[in-house]
Amino acid sequence: MLLDLVKDDISKDNTNFRKSITARERLAICLRFLATGDSYASLNYNFRVGKSTISAIVVEVAEAIWLRLQPLYMALRSKKEWADISSTFKERWNFPNCVGAIDGKHVVIKAPDNSGSLFYNYKGTYSVVLMAVVDPNYNFIFVDVGNYGSSSDGGIFSRMNLKLALESNSIGIPPPKELPGMPELGLVPHVIVGDEAFPLKNHLMRPFPGKNLMKEHRVYNYRHS
Incomplete structure (x- = not known):
């Protein structure tokens, strides 16, 4: 459900040089970081993604999650x-x-x-x-x-x-x-x-x-x- 909500916000285009990291994997990296507090170095070892890339993914995906979920679950109540x-x-x-x-x-x-x-x-x-x-x-x-x-x-x-x-x-x-x-x-x-x-x-x-x-x-x- 969460992937369906944010995949359009976090998906990247493939280039002639390399395939992009999929939205599913980007979401998994962010959720692992939020759930465990693992260091970027640990996530780098688990996902085979560079630390600088992971740091950018965490920020971008976390913001996308907030923007999509906040209106659904934290809106002003009746x-x-x-x-x-x-x-x-x-x-x-x-x-x-x-x-x-x-x-x-x-x-x-x-x-x-x-x-x-x-x-x-x-x-x-x-x-x-x-x-x-x-x-x-x-x-x-x-x-x-x-x-x-x-x-x-x-x-x-x-x-x-x-x-x-x-x-x-x-x-x-x-x-x-x-x-x-x-x-x-x-x-x-x-x-x-x-x-x-x-x-x-x-x-x-x-x-x-x-x-x-x-x-x-x-x-x-x-x-x-």
């Missing part, structure tokens, strides 16, 4: 789709009024030249940050890639388009509604859940901080986690 996500969070994870779970992933890199400590993270490695929101089935519904490894999750979130979209309610999040069995709380907004690195907002829930918590807070943190 109110019905958000409602379905919320319903599945309640059924699968027993967390009502939830429309996503957010966290950051540090993708380890070689430190760029003259970058100082910008990419140096708290784990002692150099990285860029992938910030992602997933649905109850672990599918990505929003991503933001490329922030410095030295940035905190909360700091990255404060600069994301997603934050502005949540505050302005411009992405179709369902309106507030009562929690099951708790009508006395009134209408409660739909939220994205994150860990303690994120701020507490109307549309962003984080755990109760600290260790010496009341039983009710511990129960909530368990369900939140």
